[in-house]
Amino acid sequence: MLSIADTSFSSRLFVGTGKFASSSIMRQAVEASGSEMVTVALRRVDLENPADDIMTALDLTKIHFLPNTSGARNAEEAIRLAHLARAASGTSWLKLEVTPDPRTLLPDPVDTLKATEELVREGFTVLPYINADPILALRLQDAGAAAVMPLASPIGTNQGIRTTMQVEIIIAQARVPVVLDAGIGAPSHAAQAMEMGADAVLVNTALAVAGDPVRMARAFKAAVEAGREAFEAGLGRQSKTASASSPLSGMLTADLNFIQA
């Protein structure tokens, strides 16, 4: 079972709650996804039109709330948002996002590390959103991050996993859970992430903009479960065995006559 900072999750699918057509569709999609962790953002109350609060739309007894710091362009802004998020939610869990470039929304590694160091000192459970940089992931782990969230491809692009080599290294090296975030556009991408050994995936846009977000949520749920199952079953080993009928043909051999019997 997935465990982050001593909390267990039976679902490995995290769901973002942005961009849905309505909060009721969002709620149904979250339910259908089986997710136990949803991300939310902080914004000023729209005074002209104080819509329903998202906290009341979700069943918080079943679902962990993961506030993010979206909109923060540097460490200072992210830390301020973190304080507000903790005050508003009562949770000290945080998805740390620092995105200075408004076009690509790619995360700033330097300020992400700075903010992580500070927030860990203040007792936050920090899950930083990062580019798929293995050394950064390890530096964040060393700084006390509870998980790392490398991107599959730039956010909102639905391009799937374009950072495969780096993500593989992160998965192989990190001690903390690896949650693949951003760019997961289709259930097949999510399954692929899980087959690679990611601990979880976070999906938002792909659900929110689907023709039927609720059915898409179900599809992602199944894909994540299938991918995880395949990973645990030892996927590589199975496909490799299938070629066993041609026993290592073409493989070099070395002369070992120097070895004494």
Next chain:
Amino acid sequence: MPPSIPQFSQLRQWLAPATGDDVRAALTGKRLDIHDLAALLSPAAEQFLPEMAARSGEVTIQRFGRTTQIYAPLYLSNFCINRCAYCGFAAGNPIPRRKLTLDEAEAEAMILYKRGFRHILLVSGEAPKTLGVDYLEAITLRLRDRFAALSIEVQPLDEDEYDRLFKAGITAVAVYQETYDRRVYDRVHLAGKKCDYDYRIGTPDRAGAAGYREIGIGALLGLADWRAEGLALGLHLQWLRKRFWQTAFTVSFPRLRPAAGAFEPLVTVSEKNLSQLMFSLRLFDPDVGLILSTREEARFRDGMLGLAPTRYSAGSCTAPGGYTSGEHDGEQFSIGDLRTMSEVCSMVAAKGFDPVCKDWDREFQTQGNSTAAPSIQQV
């Protein structure tokens, strides 16, 4: 929290079911897990040894290039408070005991320096009161400007002691568990602090916490089931890699050989077994340094070059003061490859590899500047 290695009975259960298909899968897979390692170490893999050797050689050359590192051990002292059944230095053994003075140790090091060595491994028995951290720090300060790499293979130390030696200029720590089989461990460690399996297995963690550039682990082959020993080494390596990602790791496989009057190995490990073990670990962890010392014979060392090992000792004497006196009395173990350093280097070069004596320049690294060097006369 030290790493917990499963009982050998459990490790043998991972090894037992491995089939030829599992070995083929491991040979063609890209990221091997511990079950692949089990397959490669299993009896089923023996018929694939030529394929394993070729694949291991490919990986070794891909990761390390056509180079082989060369080093020499420098024995500082053969005093020891432990009684390890397999070791000539064991307390109570009637051998001439000697601890080099700092001047003598420096003279030995300078002989190695003149022969061209830039990496030396400082070795001693485990007798902290006779040869402690003060001594090690002093000899390090004397040698550090002349050698690119200074490793130690001495008694396990505490973290603050490792920290002190790191700041003085020691670059690497080697500490071998000897065997990961607890039952055998208890049987062959008859007296002394080394009897504490858990303290010993936690030692690489303490060195890792101090920030060493390189840490060596190892098993003495001939004490317990070498296949399970290989799995345990893989697990230990995996554990350390997850904790100390900035540290490079090496593995040594000193092999006990039957010798008249000496400790009779509890199990026989052949050259074939040793090579299977080295190929397996290479395929399991493409980046790990693998050491093949002069315990092994020249014929075997020459044949293995480029197939898995990355580091060879050369021209070794394992008695304190042996380089100066030219005598091998009071050695820890006898040497299988008696060639000089330049002979070994010629062999390496003749096989198309570059013998590397110096991997880096100390000048450009931040560690060894922390402890001010006293002038040599003061020490």
Next chain:
Amino acid sequence: MQIILNGQQKNLDHNITLSTLLDSLNLQPDTMVAEINGRIIKPGSYPQLELKDGDKVELIRFVGGG
């Protein structure tokens, strides 16, 4: 007096508390967080907290986000 509420100027009577302000805006205090001049206000103190001329008030809540 004038305050800046979520970035916009707003005229208020004197002696108005944060609670009264939220009431007048039809906002549930338990679903949001208030920050005045950069300091987060503890929810329990809303009824006692009197706003002052020139205060910068931010009222923030969770919205959907990824």
